[in-house]
Amino acid sequence: MEFVESLLTGIGLLDLIVGYDALVIVDTIFKPDPVTGRVRLLEAKDVRDIPGPSPHYVSIPQTLTIGRQLGLKMPGVVKIIAVEAKPLYHLNEDLSEDMKRRLPDIIGATKDVLSNINALSD
Numbered sequence: 350m351e352f353v354e355s356l357l358t359g360i361g362l363l364d365l366i367v368g369y370d371a372l373v374i375v376d377t378i379f380k381p382d383p384v385t386g387r388v389r390l391l392e393a394k395d396v397r398d399i400p401g402p403s404p405h406y407v408s409i410p411q412t413l414t415i416g417r418q419l420g421l422k423m424p425g426v427v428k429i430i431a432v433e434a435k436p437l438y439h440l441n442e443d444l445s446e447d448m449k450r451r452l453p454d455i456i457g458a459t460k461d462v463l464s465n466i467n468a469l470s471d
Contacts, residue, residue, distance in 0.1 A: 350463070359407035363416055371466045372424035374409065375459055378431035385435055386451020388458040393427040426469070428462045430455065 353365055366372050378389065393410045407415070409427065416423040432455055434448065444452070 350467075360412060360415065362409075362412055363421075366412070366424055367416060367421045369422075369424045371426040371428075371469075373428045373430065373459065373462055373466070375430040375432065375455070377434040380433050383433035383435045385433060385445065385447035386454060387433040388455055389431040389433070390458065390462065391429040391431050393429070396429065426466060428466070430458055430462060 351369075355362070355365060357365065393413060396409050409429070413423050413427065432448075432451075434445075
């Protein structure tokens, strides 16, 4: 198991995910009337697969498809820990106080997903 922190998006993620059997992404998600820190567990199929105007806006499903079309080994298991946040359009490297309070829940959800993936591989 390897943990990688990255600010990359779109096709830029391809180099990071090649060769793994499973992929877990923890990221924020846009929802109307978000509850800061609420966790939604998704799979790649649950994420919109909308063609983007540039390589920076390629979706996770598109990135996986491109990798497979290139003959690269792509993860067969993809889980996304989508964390609601507000506001999403004010970039900052620090967590809001609301998000800091929800961090134990986010970490717990991540541990649960990793445990389930590990159980599948045993």
